[in-house]
Amino acid sequence: MIGCISIILLSGCWDIKDIDKRALPLVIGISKENNDDYKVTLQIPIPQEDAHLSRTVTGSGETVASVLGQLRTNFEDAIDYSQIRLIVIHKNLAKNQKELKKLIKFLMVSEDIPSRALVSITDDNIENVLSNINKKLGVHASSIYDFFNKGAGWAPEIFSVPIWEVYRSLYSYTKDLAIPVVRSGKDTVLTFEGAAIMKKGILIGRIRPDEGQLVNVFQNKNEKGRIESLGFASIIVTNSSIQNKTSLNNNTPLVTSDLNLKIYILERKAGITNRRIKKELEKVTEKRFYHILKQSQQNHTDIFGFGQQFRQQFSYNELKDWRNEYYPNLKVNFKVTANIE
């Protein structure tokens, strides 16, 4: 009886592919050349003891799905896309709103590619970015992904955005998104270049890493570990917290934001007082904030996500007009308080 049942059931395992017979790409690069074809590059680590090898495979075709299928056909092992951790999109493709929307929808709906995979944009040649890893000594095959996951307090400028957040921002009424921009580095595998601002699938502009960090502070990310150079002194932020209060007068939204920074002075020129460092840091940060805010209000792009805080005050239909009607009139009282440890 048991023998019969196991013969029937185990025959289902006949064409199983074991894990050592599968290729597991970690990074996927997508670009569009001058002609209309998509070019898809995979970075596949080669599991071997001691050697940190990986190889890149490229294919091109009419849709991303067709290229992925084609790569599956041509590759020696079975390619299993379920472990993809990072998707690098080329600038030329990302610039085209229709294409980008289509791509993000595909990545979200695709059952193979996990929606937790991170997204980043590059100006560089995709193949350079993905193969750069092989030219560096002692770099692990998963290092492109590790780049985005350094952990709290190590590199606060770097942030990561998974596919589902990009997908969400295609439809969100009240929040826009910053997507990290990278390029292949000279000595390191990647260089972080800041963030691209995306509003409903359109890339509006770029911001520098320090500006991107300020944006992330409003998403309640800690600034711990940021090093700021003020010319006459350098400080490191050891902790940060932000409080927002919102109010609405005659359909004019008002936000009062208090950013508290705990800092530690790393170096200073002779004769510079703590008070001066404090004042200067507060001034620089506030200036940086108002600069981004002014730009984003002109573009009708709510990069800080202030609209999120007004979702209770406005009705669902009014939220649709947040970017165009209410956000340009938004007043923000941004106040930085620095405390020296």
Place this chain on the structure above:
Amino acid sequence: MTRPLQIGLTFIIIQLSFGYLIFPDLIYDITNTAHWELVMCLGIFQLFLIWMYFKGLSYFPQSDVVEVYLKLGRWVTFLYFIPFVINLILIVAFNNRLHTEVIISIFLPRTPYWSILILLFFISAYTATKGIGTILRCSVFISLLVIPLVAFNIFSSTVNFDLHNLSQVWDLPIQSWLDIKFFYLLGLSPFLFLGFITFETNISFRKLIVAWISVILFLLSVVYIPLFIFGQETVVRLSNPFLEAMDSVDISWFSFNRQTVFFGVSLVGLVIFANAVILLMIGHVMEKMFQPRKVRAPHWIIGASVLSFVLAVIVPNKSLNEQYFLWSIGAQSFFMVTTPFIVFIYGFLSKRGVLKYEK
């Protein structure tokens, strides 16, 4: 003492099974704001129906719904329960197919759907033929396996929460009351099976309220987890919001790197159990209706599951299946509203009639 617990758990498991897949989509379709008010309304309406159902049945001690109907007359029973059974067979078919598609998309991308269907049907029909005792004992077992996973899923998904994603909390638009989808929702909160087992065992209404409260909490979590993660604008565009919400959680220290696999496994357990209960109901009704013929319940159960397996296999695609499922669920909600009323009114009248007769 254990019996009420088992029945309560059975109630919870069936609601879980029907709550995960279509339920949040319907809620998001009906209203953009104040989703919890809708869930609460549904829950209170359901509780009212259950109360009436129990009250009605209490006029007939030692008998279940079918026996109450048989007192009304054989033809009434036939006219009422034949469509009911047909509809249950359809629900089993479409529900299994629905779950099969989701299971395929979670962890069996290269498996043909009929083989998964065979597994689901085989186990649930087998469980159902073993009778009510087995199912009730199973309920403890399944809830021991599944409820920790459900709780884990809820807690782990909090990492992606953005509480600001919520739209207005208070204004439930008035037209959502009149929406036909409200009845689909009702059909997704089944409770009729309670009337089929009361004659063997009893659970008091008061004890059931505990189960009902946990079901409401669960349904709120199913609706609000995707809402907190994605927000209303995005959630209406996803085909399986809860599944996507589970998939968005990045836990690389967890086995398989994703909790969705465990969610899929718990879905399998839930759907097998829910189907077993429905098949049991079918067997029970048919056996009681055709009493002199002496066809026993297990044979009816096997017949019904073969029939619904064939139906499940021939449904051509996912979207049609979903449509059919909604229709049969809508029909089910008709039975869910009328049965408590009929039982209650008949019970009330016959009690008064009996009193008159005694005078």
